[in-house]
Amino acid sequence: MPSRRSVPAPLAVAAVSVTAVVALGSSGVLSPWRSMLVDDVGQFLAGAAATLACWLTARRHTGAQRRWRLWMGTGTFGWLIGQFIWSWYQLFRDDALPSPSLADAGYLVLPVFALPALVALAADRLPHGGPRRRPGQLVMVLDGLIVVGALFVLTWSTSLGSVVRAGAASPFAYTVAIAYPVTDLLLTVIVILLIAGSASAANRWQLSVLGIGLLCLSFSDSVFAYLVSKGADNMPPLFNAGFIAGQALVAVAALTPADEHEPGRPGPHARWGHLLLPYVPVAGTGVLLIVQLVRGIPMDSVEITVETAVISLLIIRQAVTLVENAVLLDRVSDSQARLEHQAFHDALTGLSNRVLFHDRLDHALALHHRDGRPLAVLFCDLDDFKAVNDRFGHHAGDRLLRQVADRLRSSVRDGDTVARVGGDEFAVLLEGSDDPTRPAERIMAALLRPFDLGGTTVTVGASIGLVEAGEHGPVQSADALLRRADAAMYAGKRQGKGTLVRYRMDLPDGTGSSDLAELLASSLRDGHGLDVHYQPIVRLADGTVVAVEALARWTHPSLGPVPADVFIATAEEIGLIRLVDDFVLDRACRDAAAFRGPWAGIAVHVNTSAARLGRPEHEETVRAAVLRHGLQPHRLLLELTETVPLPDLGAAAGAVRRLGRFGVRFALDDFGTGYNALAQLHAMPVDEVKLDRSFAAAGGGRSEAICRSIVQICTGLGVTVVAEGIETDQQAMTMAALGCRYGQGHRYGRSGPLGQVAPTGALALEAGAEDTALADPVP
Template sequence: MSVDTDTSDTDRHTKLSRTDTSPTASPIRVTITFVFTIALVLAEFGLLVGVYTRDEPVQRQQLLQARLEQQVIDNGQIPDITRELDALERAGVPREDLEGVRQAGQNTLASQVHALGVTLADRQRSLDRQAKLIYASLLVIVSIGWFAWFRRLVQRHRTLQQAVTEQEAVTASEQRLLALVQNGTDVVTVFDLDTRTSFVSPSARTVLGIPADDLLGTRLATLLQPEDVNRLVHLLATLKAGEDAAVKFWMRHADGRLLVVEGMLANLLHEEVVGGFVLTFRDVTERHALEERLTHQAFHDSLTGLANRQLFADRLSHALVRRAGATRPLVVMFIDLDDFKNINDRLGHGMGDQVLEVVGRRIRRHTRPGDTAARLGGDEFAILLESAGLAEAETLANQLVDVIAEPVVIDGTRMPVTASVGLAEAVPGEISSEEALRNADVAMYSAKDRGKSTVAAYDSRLHAEALDRLELRADLQRAIFSNELLLHYQPTVELETGKIVGFEALVRWQHPVRGLLSPAAFVPMAEETGLVVQLNTWVLFEATRFAVVLQNDWRRPTMAVNISAQQLVRPDFVEQVNRALAESGLPADRLTLEITESVVLQDLEDVIPRLAQLRSRGVRVAIDDFGTGYSSLAYLTELPIDVLKVDKSFIDRVASDAQGASVTEAIIAMSHTMNLSTVAEGVEVAEQAAWLRQVRCPIGQGYYWSRPVDEAGVHELLSRPTNELGGSADLVSYRTVAPF
């Protein structure tokens, strides 16, 4: 911690001050140094003087010897030199050096005096050499001494400079620490074992709304929540000297709101300058709230607020582990909205999201305490029932189906919403969470197969059916691009003449293993998975291609193609139809687009302009299965249509049910009034054909004339005389050979 660092810096500075800059040690050292320096200088000066004056006696001796030698030369005889010799002896010439001169005769006196001069000269040279040696030695000694002294001086200067620098650093550090504590956003507090504060930084006013002076001497525990007080007391009792720990507390603000604070708690009781616990903390309330929101978003659906798939799977797994050995199993409820894709396609995803929000609220309201409701994705929901048997779960599921079925009204738009529910038991220790959820999903598809808006419980037999369905779904996606699809064509016949006036293209699937499959086996699946768009697009282009070939016949039959709701709501639908006509070369008036009544009524605002645009080019529009939708008559006059196809359910009753016949006759009469061409679907017997001719229905379609046939069969039908079409033989043949 910073407190430890600053304290050690202070201790080091104190040590340096006591050892290097002591006020008592410094003058003594200076005095000793000064006296020693003076003594050394005087000694050196005395030595130099001694060396300098050492040869003065020899010089006097040489001067006396020179005078004596000059006297001997000038007299030419033996002079009285006793006085000169005495002077030389007094000058320091050894007696033995003068004996030769005293005893010399007339002939040897001069040589003896000269020899004395040579001796004195040698002595002078010896003294000069000694002086030079002494001077050189002294110079070396002084140089070495001066270097050592200078080095010591430099070292002392550096030591002093370092001490001053460290002192400045410690002072700056203390000032910086003080500035940080005084102006920092974090709150720094020092308190004892009783949490009574001895220091509080000024930032307490900013964070807690309480002036630092007001907090001094108070117990920090009074600001904490009870559970946090217990944790703090435990930390104070277990935190060793010099240790620190990260902490996070709930602390009360002066205005009463709770703050989330986090920081570090350090035990500095052993530090003399601190002597307590140091708690440094900051306000992280906003960050804590953000983390909680992110955590909630990570495990909850952002649209409905329910648990998401990850949280649901986690709780299911934990429940299976926690209840291992329990006799009562868990129940997983899988909920899927019926035909929800139509809402997205018709009203847009924004409206679809609002519907999901409403359904989510309804599911949450009818989920029992302790159960987990989740949105798994899209329009799929699930509920984990931890304390309910299968019978009780079925009751709850049926109630939920009724609640969801209540119409949803958004911005004045009333939308019917239904749901299919699958139930599956999950026995702890015998099944995994993935298997439990999968079984509930399989049961949900079984509920849809029963007619939707129902509840089904999982049965082991359903698993095989689900696998078969999944396999067939994968095969269908491949079949669209593998030329496994083919078209059969059923003729529409002019009732009065028996002339074929058109064909309706009906898709078939030549499965490599299952054989020839009818639309009922795969079209609903294509609608659920969204493959119906690709499927019907293929039908449109293939049917228009074959229709061009049929234009060589004198009757120039039309070609009718079924259009799904998912196709019709696509922005490029009109462009797609135009491209099919352009690539095939089929005249626009030879193409009829058949749209079911319910599809048209789903989204009139978008459908009407698109249909009108196609009609303006010449394409004919037919309402298929008329009479099976809702509010048909109210909107019929607004629709840009040319053909009305009466549903088979009405035709079945015309020959045996008077009331049914009256309704059908009214529909045909209405069609005449609106100048629409009427086609009766599902005509199977001659009585039905005769009744339709009687009520002036112009065109019929059904097994009575022909079953759906392939391209070769179409050419064969067109080659027949018109009076050969129809009859029970064709009907029997169709029912025997191809029951679809």
């Protein structure tokens, strides 16, 4: 579409042509007949141009853009026929054209077809755009008729009635005479209403050009009707300019494409003005009738008929408006319901989405806290769902998800909430269920049945995590309960998938939960609940305690004692293992420095994460703890745990040498099962190796052969060997026979507080020379 700041070429050509014809016909240079010829030919050519432009451009368009051009082209063609008849009589016949005549029929075709053309154009929408809010077409036509009727009454009562009655020789002539002003008035009002109410239409440029063209035609038509009623012999060419310009503008509108840019919406004042416009002229007719009644002027039949029609149209218009408003409210209500459903439900499966599930879980949790109502959550994740997408495509994956949703719904009660919370993750809210394992088992069984994916059968399993509110301490939020269910589900994944796992704090593989992580972080910040227990390390020959290992323990006020492997793994996952190690190191150094009697010189073993070894801040922490408590450095032995591989073996070896020169000794813990054990033994100058407990538990065969080889290697390197996990006398004798001099395990005492591990009587004895075998550095 042309810009509003530029003039399209068809409009410029039309303006020049109309100006030339009107100027030539009205100049007075030509004779009267030649002026008439120029004028009539100009009108005929303008009408032909409008007709051809509408019909030819209609072939290149579809929809409303095609319809309005066809309607308008038919109207201008009828006007063209009327103009031809009129010009023939005026130029080449001596007798006057009868009135009414076929020319009048041709002229009146134009407004009949222009009205639907205007309505079709105003109702058009952009092909790529959505529907826009406009007044209904029927209401728009009714508004036009109401305004036309009211204005007709006003003009008829003041001047038009006397003019028409004076010039009409018969009822038929009377009707034709009325038809011209009525149709002109109707088109004028419709054009004004459409332009005012369609300010946001994509084709408002077309509508404005077409509307102005019809206004030009109506203006010249009204002037012609007035001159005829006054008995004028002819119409000056200047006043015929409206016929030429009007048809030229119709051609310009047909040649103009629709605007492809989204225009702004009309403001509230324009909308209110459009709504109130029909009532203004109606109010004017009411005032006029009151004035006539006061002055005693009777209403004629035309006024009564038109006024009755106006009132009837006004009633119809109100009824139509009420119906449209009712329909609109229904649509708005339906749209709101659809939007609400879309906002809280999954589009693919129709299940509740995460938002709705979270809301219902919040409500259920509130009832649980208030009334103790049972509450459980199942968190379900399909096993190997990605393989279905990769093998059969995402369409098959979507079909599988819909079938899974159906089976989940059928496996639980109607009052339970089933939601899709992720790609292949589902959650089920069970309220008031005494035994939530039953619906969980039904779901497991339902999902194991084969799925039909359109000729292809697949079988998928699911890992389900189950958590009951209040089973492991109070749960304050829906997020916390979901995290517990999610942790249980992932524990099932680690166990081999296709499992149902009930949440507990000591989930296997150190899974735990984010709740446990938050509680542990809080305890580490304030130091509450953390403690250090000790387990003796003895000489296997006589069971004499030669050292103790410091072990972290955590007891939560509501959870009770938390297994060490669980909270240690959790601390490593959340990056707080440093705080645990530093807490145990400081407490162990403090306690070891206070040992008296037979324990006055024994060593204390402290676990430290191998991942921290080689970091400067770790070395400073070890030195500071030893110096702060006045502990002899050689009495501290750091055990390197191998739960994670060493990030830099060279840096770790350097740290061992530097701390070794300071006096601190090192041991490799759980030797034989960690990452690159022999490589670490070769690279780092450690003082001790602690054989993993699996060697003591296995006994005989290959295990003994491996254990004997390790002892021989360590003996050759001057490294002391300690056997862990000794629980029986037989295990102790076996490990001693293999060359291990020292051992540790439940056979010699479980870990416990310092007062239980070292009774008061034992601490009062004097230390013997052999009791400190691990206290002095190994040569």
